[in-house]
Amino acid sequence: MPFDASEYGRHIPADVYDLAFAHLSPEAAVDRLAALADGGPVCEFGIGTGRLALPLRDRGLTVAGIDGSAEMAARLRAKPGGERIEVSIGDFTRTRVPGQFALVLLAFNTIFALPDQDAQVACFRNAAAHLRPGGRFVVEAWVPDPGAFRGGTALRPVHVAQDAVLLEAARLHPAEQRMTTTKIRLGNDGVRLLPANHRYAWPAELDLMARLAGMSREHRWVDWSGGPFGRQPGARVRVPVPGAGVSAPARRRPVADRAVAAPEPSALAAGPVRPDPPAVRAPQRGVRADRLSVEYVLPLRWSDDAGLAELTGYLRSIAALVDVTVVDGSPPEVFARHAAAWRGALRHVAPDPAVRGVNGKVRGVLTGVAMARHEHVVIADDDVRYDESGLRALHRLLDTADLVRPQNYFDPLPWHAWWDSGRTLLNRALGADYPGTLAVRRSTFRAMGGYDPDVLFENLELIRTVRAYGGTEATPAGLYVRRLPPTAAHFRGQRVRQAYDDLAQPVRLLTSLAVLPAVLAALAARRPGALLVAGAATVALAERGRRRAGGAAVFPPTTALAAPLWLLERGTCAWLALARRVLRGGVRYADRRVRRAAHFEHTLRRRLAGR
Known part of the structure; x- marks a missing residue:
């Protein structure tokens, strides 16, 4: 049965999920990613509980993300600083986050969680669509090692501690380039399972996916420190991919022993650069325990603020019950006053400039629904x-x-x-x-x-x-x-x-x-x-x-x-x-x-x- 990412967080307790990666320090990854982002905004596909997103945010970067699991996103928001990271719930092969990014990140083998090659190619294309000129798509993935399997199966320890042991059992299906795994946590609280499916790909196949998305490989490293990539089993692949809109001669130059190339001439044309959102989701006061899993989307364009006080009171009152997103197409000076009035109460963003059309209300709705954190959306x-x-x-x-x-x-x-x-x-x-x-x-x-x-x-x-x-x-x-x-x-x-x-x-x-x-x-x-x-x-x-x-x-x-x-x-x-x-x-x-x-x-x- 295909693995459903939307079900992922419903069956996996947070301690099991986080413990599965506890042995991996994010420090080296965050150092490398922060350098690649160079101060620009970051979007992480499969953001999960924020293993990389939170420390990137702590470095002062604007971070957004996409995840198929509303439960995982809720766990991220429950962590210190997590409420400041915007997460869109959806399939990262097609879900769009408004704006353009210096860096799109797909870490820890998540590219292999997609069910087939078509979905993986669609993911590369979606990443390219999110990048601003000169941006990069970074993919972290292991290199398949069929020799590690005996009779098509393998079992290995992942983490061993006095109070808990984490094992990983895997079965290989080489003809389909598919591997099914289950992480097994044995602890004082019993046995818990973390299942996953992988449709793995070889390094050259990832390069081809990049080309199909109008990009090409810039670097490939064996680890986050930037060591040269070899053919050692289990080596991890880093593929920072420049985004559309960069001229080839300006980027093509040798760098140590890493392969460097520029975007292909067929690269997707980048849209206008959207400034970082002037306000992000902040902690909400007075949030009720019985709040609804509902997104309230308000498309707005005001030329003056005659009714601002009354509208602010209303929005703050419903924000205790539902999540509120105001997509504001007002002039800059009015937008700034709205941002000041609503900071800490709701999400306040500008319309996505990639959404074209004469009807400003519809552009606001399209932006707001794309960013919605819940399945049920009220448009008003x-x-x-x-x-x-x-x-x-x-x-x-x-x-x-x-x-x-x-x-x-x-x-x-x-x-x-x-x-x-x-x-x-x-x-x-x-x-x-x-x-x-x-x-x-x-x-x-x-x-x-x-x-x-x-x-x-x-x-x-x-x-x-x-x-x-x-x-x-x-x-x-x-x-x-x-x-x-x-x-x-x-x-x-x-x-x-x-x-x-x-x-x-x-x-x-x-x-x-x-x-x-x-x-x-x-x-x-x-x-x-x-x-x-x-x-x-x-x-x-x-x-x-x-x-x-x-x-x-x-x-x-x-x-x-x-x-x-x-x-x-x-x-x-x-x-x-x-x-x-x-x-x-x-x-x-x-x-x-x-x-x-x-x-x-x-x-x-x-x-x-x-x-």
């Missing part, structure tokens, strides 16, 4: 205000659904929020509303490749992408989440833009376009009674939505009266939105014009099938 606008019961309900629903759409309501309720509540009630009566927050399973989100950042109606795009992928959707009409109202000026400025969303929903668009001609026809025919009947029917439909699933508790009775006014507004703005599509090619978003509201589900299904 900056005006959404969850309470504990709402977060716990989402957490439960994500056990069985890939996407959850809760129901927003405005509180307080100024005139423009009352007006927009008419739209909400009509949506509830006819199906489900489109809230400013969704919850997703990270594995599903990543497997389907995220969603398109070049659309206007991003929530509909995400919902349709999950459906097209074959995911399950939950629309609990009675899961109410408070939302702060916008300013009246912002509300007025969004009327045509929100009507443009109907271009992705043909039935709604045709209905909206029919409203204004019908009203004008009734007025021309002097039939005000028809308008009164239509208005009353709209109010009745909205009232049905208000009472659905206990909605009367959050929607005041007068909100149903807003439905005819909102429908008339939408009927007018739909024509203006259509005109902007035809005459101007779309509506403005930030400093660009967006043509597409959202893709149709059948288009997304074809796109996903072609991946």
Whole structure:
């Protein structure tokens, strides 16, 4: 059975895992790695419990990592200084950590934990994608020694102490280049096992993997001190590999007896260098013992800080219950104020510059979900205000659904929020509303490749992408989440833009376009009674939505009266939105014009099938 890295930390106590490597001092490795990083940021694939990451961090380096086991990452965070290291949970053959790194590290044979050659090549390519120009990928691996096996099996002591003995039993499968091992700890507390599978590779094969990833070998050493590599059995391979974007003539020079080469001409083009995150995860005060395994992702772009104090209070309150990541695309001076306000309470990062697209919110979501530490992820606008019961309900629903759409309501309720509540009630009566927050399973989100950042109606795009992928959707009409109202000026400025969303929903668009001609026809025919009947029917439909699933508790009775006014507004703005599509090619978003509201589900299904 293939070994599942996500199960690794669940069955291996921390003392067994750490004892397995206790006989190996990290000092020489850390000295060499710190020199190779030269002060730049480091990303470790398979970061585990921090055997190398923690001392590298102690050297003053910025360290991030990827690991398949949430339990191992939790053990890392529980160690002194571990809370300052950002860990993404996922498969390091494809999981991306935002930013670019001077050094990517894959230590202690972890390359061989990948199940086959394709996965190992994908790992090299993912490492190359993380490197900044001039960066290096360091691989530590043993050299296979089939002669150490008798009848395809071997047993050796790893660590011997008065209170515990650690042994390693192994079986070799040479035709598959595979070895299965189990470390066995015998101690006063009984027998404990640490199983692992290895798909080993020869040094020349590692060189070829580097070439396939657009890199080539720079050094190969026998140990961390930099001794020359030979063919001695059990020798360890160090393969620092320069990253993409370095010119070959500048790097090609002889260095003692080590082979030195430069990136191949086919090297991957490096993206713009991203500065180190201005704030890292710091110890959180008031963290609750019953906190949820949930990541709360808030994409943000503010031009001023008028609501900073209120938002900070909210984020600090939920950070005691869930992990919070704010992906902040604000201007530098605003970003700096946010960093100061939120330091020690949450993770605050800039959007990944490698993520392209016109919709800044989607870029923030793509960055945040990629960095998420948990399978269950809540995505919310900056005006959404969850309470504990709402977060716990989402957490439960994500056990069985890939996407959850809760129901927003405005509180307080100024005139423009009352007006927009008419739209909400009509949506509830006819199906489900489109809230400013969704919850997703990270594995599903990543497997389907995220969603398109070049659309206007991003929530509909995400919902349709999950459906097209074959995911399950939950629309609990009675899961109410408070939302702060916008300013009246912002509300007025969004009327045509929100009507443009109907271009992705043909039935709604045709209905909206029919409203204004019908009203004008009734007025021309002097039939005000028809308008009164239509208005009353709209109010009745909205009232049905208000009472659905206990909605009367959050929607005041007068909100149903807003439905005819909102429908008339939408009927007018739909024509203006259509005109902007035809005459101007779309509506403005930030400093660009967006043509597409959202893709149709059948288009997304074809796109996903072609991946």
